[in-house]
Amino acid sequence: MTDRDLRDRIKEVAVKQFNANGYHGTTIRNIAKDVNCSLPMIYYYYNNKKELFDEIIKKDFFSLIKKQASQLKNENIIDFYTKFIYNLNALSDYDKLVYRLGIKVYMSFDGDEELMSLMDEWEKNILPRHREILKPYTKNMNNEKAIVRTLVHLLETLIVNIVVKNRYLTEDEIREEISIVLQGCITKEDG
Amino acid sequence: MTDRDLRDRIKEVAVKQFNANGYHGTTIRNIAKDVNCSLPMIYYYYNNKKELFDEIIKKDFFSLIKKQASQLKNENIIDFYTKFIYNLNALSDYDKLVYRLGIKVYMSFDGDEELMSLMDEWEKNILPRHREILKPYTKNMNNEKAIVRTLVHLLETLIVNIVVKNRYLTEDEIREEISIVLQGCITKEDG
DNA sequence: ATAGAATTCTAACGAACGTTAGATAAAGGA
DNA sequence: TCCTTTATCTAACGTTCGTTAGAATTCTAT
Numbered sequence: 001m002t003d004r005d006l007r008d009r010i011k012e013v014a015v016k017q018f019n020a021n022g023y024h025g026t027t028i029r030n031i032a033k034d035v036n037c038s039l040p041m042i043y044y045y046y047n048n049k050k051e052l053f054d055e056i057i058k059k060d061f062f063s064l065i066k067k068q069a070s071q072l073k074n075e076n077i078i079d080f081y082t083k084f085i086y087n088l089n090a091l092s093d094y095d096k097l098v099y100r101l102g103i104k105v106y107m108s109f110d111g112d113e114e115l116m117s118l119m120d121e122w123e124k125n126i127l128p129r130h131r132e133i134l135k136p137y138t139k140n141m142n143n144e145k146a147i148v149r150t151l152v153h154l155l156e157t158l159i160v161n162i163v164v165k166n167r168y169l170t171e172d173e174i175r176e177e178i179s180i181v182l183q184g185c186i187t188k189e190d191g
Numbered sequence: 192m193t194d195r196d197l198r199d200r201i202k203e204v205a206v207k208q209f210n211a212n213g214y215h216g217t218t219i220r221n222i223a224k225d226v227n228c229s230l231p232m233i234y235y236y237y238n239n240k241k242e243l244f245d246e247i248i249k250k251d252f253f254s255l256i257k258k259q260a261s262q263l264k265n266e267n268i269i270d271f272y273t274k275f276i277y278n279l280n281a282l283s284d285y286d287k288l289v290y291r292l293g294i295k296v297y298m299s300f301d302g303d304e305e306l307m308s309l310m311d312e313w314e315k316n317i318l319p320r321h322r323e324i325l326k327p328y329t330k331n332m333n334n335e336k337a338i339v340r341t342l343v344h345l346l347e348t349l350i351v352n353i354v355v356k357n358r359y360l361t362e363d364e365i366r367e368e369i370s371i372v373l374q375g376c377i378t379k380e381d382g
Numbered sequence: 383a384t385a386g387a388a389t390t391c392t393a394a395c396g397a398a399c400g401t402t403a404g405a406t407a408a409a410g411g412a
Numbered sequence: 413t414c415c416t417t418t419a420t421c422t423a424a425c426g427t428t429c430g431t432t433a434g435a436a437t438t439c440t441a442t
Contacts, residue, residue, distance in 0.1 A: 006419090022213040022301065023213070025216075028400065040420080040422090044420075104300050108355075154345055164300075173337075176334060180334070184374075218430085220429080228391095230430095230431090232391085387441100391436065408420090410415105412413095
């Protein structure tokens with residue numbers, strides 16, 4: 001075990017245990033045991049259990065998805081979305097678990113009201129954001145809204161497969177599925 | 192409160208609390224309080240907490256999805272899948288919560304190894320089943336497998352929206368999205 | 383009416399929980 | 413060197429947990 005900041009090591013172990021056993025099933029004692037430190041050390045760095053959980057979601061999870069959302073648009077829309085999903089495979093184990101815990105809260109399977117409403121805020125801008133991205137490719141289509149919705153729904157499942165169910169999806173698999181949803185768009189602007 | 196079997200009332204309250212607070216966050220005392228009975232009555236009908244949780248998944252959840260999977264095929268494939276999803280809106284509150292808890296286990300957000308492996312067993316026949324259903328419509332297509340996969344992925348998200356996030360999806364919304372994924376198939380056999 | 387089974391209760395057990403008090407050790411500048 | 417700050421510990425507090433013992437009540441068939 002390296003001599004990294006104990007504070008970070010605590011959070012790392014906590015993410016694992018919150019994922020595996022949920023908020024209530026995770027105990028400060030078990031975290032301390034895995035970190036190999038004494039129990040009150042957790043309280044030296046975090047005021048209480050809830051603050052530890054909240055920091056993972058509020059800091060780590062949101063900075064993760066904000067970073068992901070700010071990815072540069074590729075020249076080709078299908079390449080763009082394919083990379084968008086495919087890159088999730090390469091997330092570090094820690095980031096994957098943070099993402100997974102975030103989805104757990106997003107589905108209100110864990111966390112509290114406050115965290116859930118933060119998720120609702122975020123969710124509100126998902127559809128508009130992708131609508132904006134897809135605008136150049138869907139401007140003449142009558143079912144534009146449905147296409148954006150379907151794509152976002154597909155992306156959600158792909159994310160869940162990689163991050164929650166811990167599957168590896170190949171780039172080709174991802175591209176195939178995205179192409180099926182966007183097949184009406186590709187001939188408009190691209191090759 | 193009606194005088195239905197106390198055993199059923201216990202399970203009903205348990206489903207609510209397991210959904211809201213997870214396995215570890217749910218206490219026998221709180222169940223008893225909501226059922227308005229004494230604490231040992233839970234143990235009169237169920238040997239322990241885990242048996243209560245397991246019965247919900249093993250009996251109620253699996254009978255629910257087996258019933259759903261055995262729905263009669265409609266003459267039109269898009270109508271069929273649209274109804275398949277749309278009908279979820281009409282599930283009783285209890286069945287929705289049972290379904291939701293099952294998904295929680297399916298995503299290994301709750302439950303134990305044994306329940307998870309039951310889920311894995313079930314998951315294995317999802318793709319083949321839909322491949323069979325779609326066979327008449329995809330037999331001449333080169334991306335048949337990708338279409339089935341994409342459809343199943345879309346169905347998963349729609350199910351999560353209705354059952355986990357408790358959204359109401361209109362029949363038109365559902366049909367639009369399914370049509371986008373199956374647009375290559377419809378002109379083959381149908382009108 | 384009454385014996386026996388089925389149902390429900392009060393009260394408690396030991397274990398584990400989140401959290402804290404307070405002592406000890408290590409580090410670093412004066 | 414000594415003093416202050418930072419880091420770490422042992423031990424315990426009060427609470428809640430899953431579970432059970434054992435008594436009281438209600439039902440049912442004779």
